[in-house]
Amino acid sequence: MAEKIRYEKKKTRLTEKYQQPPESLIRIFMGIEAWKRLMRFEEMLRERYDVSREIRFPFGNEYGWSFRYSHKKSLLLYVFFEEGGFCCTISINDKGAQEVDSIFGELLPEIQASWLNRYACGADGGWLNRSVISDEELPDLIRLVGVKVKPKKIGAKMHEGRHFRILYILLNNERVTAPELAEEFGVSVRTIYRDIDTMSAAGIPIYMQGGRKGGIYLLEGYRLDKITLSKTEQAEILLALQGLGAVQYPDIDPVLLKLGALFMSQNRDWIDVDLTRWGTAETVHRDKELFSILRKAITGLRRIHFEYYSAKGEMTVRTVEPAKLIYRCRAWYLAGYCLMRQEPRVFRLSRMKKTGLTEELFEYSPEKEAPYFTLDGNYGPLLNVRLMFNKSVAYRLYDAFEDDTMIRQDDNIIVETQLPDSEWLYSFLLSFGGNVTILEPENLRQAVKERILQALSII
Secondary structure, three states, X not given: OOOOOOOOOOOOEOOOOOOOOOHHHHHHHHOHHHHHHHHHHHHHHHHHOOEEEEEEOOOOOOOOOEEEEEEOOEEEEEEEEEOXXXXXXXXXXXXXXXXXXXXXXXXXXXXXXXXXXXXXXXXXXXXXXXXEOOHHHHHHHHHHHHOOOOOOOOHHHHHHHHHHHHHHHHHXXXXXXXXXXXXHHOOOHHHHHHHHHHHXXXXXXXXXXXXXXXXXXXXXXXXXXXXXXXXXXXXXXXXXXXXXXXXXXOOHHXXXXXXXHHHHHOOOOOOOOOOOOOOOHHHHHHHHHHHHHHHHHHHHOEEXXXXXXXXXXXXXXXXXXXXXXXXXXXXXXXXXXXXXXXXXXXXXXXXXXXXXXXXXXXXXXXXXXXXXXXXXXXXXXXXXXXXXXXXXXXXXXXXXXXXXXXXEOOOEEEEEEEEEOOHHHHHHHHOOHHHEEEEEOHHHHHHHHHHHHHHHHHO
């Protein structure tokens, strides 16, 4: 065991005991990267425990304000807010200390040092303090919390889920390395090796090869059999199929990865997704017909043609080699290679009219798939904007912006983000009426002002 070292001096904290800080101030104080890391850590806690969170000033002024995380009535840990980061404080009793010693060699050296330098309490237990500086530390901190409180009865399921996900990754890749898998799942390389041993013992033909060109791989020709799936896994697949159209199933990506591996051994034409919008029977029929055309085009490698209306209302006739459907910002898009532009493009489905399937076949090419970052049409350059909205329109902001772009104040919400300099932006801002103030940039404020004056002159 490493030699015990002196605990580093605490960083600047929020220590005004009688001034409870709002969450917006905590986020600014910690910094956005540290706040995101804390939210990832909190999500990991919620996967394992029935977590409740409350803001507390638990100890003396030296410690400051914190989040107190509990499982039912049992304390999990305190997270103290630090300038540029946060510090986890975990109390572990004598019995828990024995469990920590049993897994000590599997922990990161930094976590080992923090444990050895704990504030002694009892014969072997004590308080561990760790200022977190990387995501790599989070799984080990979760393991230390786990010696205090039994998690929800999903421990086996969690490991089972990771084993399935490893299997699906291997089914879709020739071979991967243990460090790659460790990074993917946020665990140590040693944990991945234990997973591989467990999977191999279960009869899965999984192998490891050392050397520069080595890695972890499956026996050639192995396919996932349905008996490999538990009833829970089968239910998840059905749920993914049923809820894909809603695109709000929280764990859709891992499940779809499972589907991709499973379909390698099954003769499936497509996933039947309901893309229809609310509207008349004619609208529903038109949407279903469009999806049917796109499904046949994508799976059959056939070109399509359609009239496309840009954000400015300009119409062009396109011939496209379709690749995939994309759901983004509450709208469906088609990604494909545009023959007119001679480059990959993304088209919004609601702007595609008179779509038809051609008899022209095309050859699939990965080079034609990427990148799909720019929507077709002149959306203009991105502007760095700073906007102030009245909290009465908060419900609209949650639909339009990511949470980390918003700073909540007493009666207002400040949004700092990038938006395209286009007519869409002006229409979007004007739709808020007097509930928005353009703080930056000045040229955007003037452009919106001119449009307001122009509208008033017409009346």
